[in-house]
Amino acid sequence: MLTRGDTAYSNGNTSSKEGRRSRVAATHKIILLIGDNLNDFSTVFEDRKINNGKETVTLNKDEFGKTFVILPNPMWLRSEETGF
Numbered sequence: 001m002l003t004r005g006d007t008a009y010s011n012g013n014t015s016s017k018e019g020r021r022s023r024v025a026a027t028h029k030i031i032l033l034i035g036d037n038l039n040d041f042s043t044v045f046e047d048r049k050i051n052n053g054k055e056t057v058t059l060n061k062d063e064f065g066k067t068f069v070i071l072p073n074p075m076w077l078r079s080e081e082t083g084f
Contacts, residue, residue, distance in 0.1 A: 018043050036073035 002020040017040055024030060038045035041063070044056055064070070 015039070016043070016046075032067060032069060034069045034071060036071055041068045 002023060004015075006020065017035075021030065021033075033041045035041060038053065038057070042060070044060065045053055047053065047056075060068070
């Protein structure tokens with residue numbers, strides 16, 4: 001398991017997962033990525049300036065549910081949004 005604390009693979013940006021994905025891909029075939037944010041899957045989702053990146057999501061739609069699996073992050077929910 002490689003985490004944000006593994007700065008040897010972060011290239012100075014601990015939010016980016018690219019260094020850790022590259023490290024694993026050097027010796028293994030990555031068949032599944034699980035995350036709660038598009039950046040968890042690929043650097044192609046990092047630029048969301050145009051239309052919030054919806055075109056990039058559309059271009060990669062066949063990967064969702066197969067290679068890219070999104071899990072909800074319960075910390076994102078706030079009582080104002082959920083009514084709880």
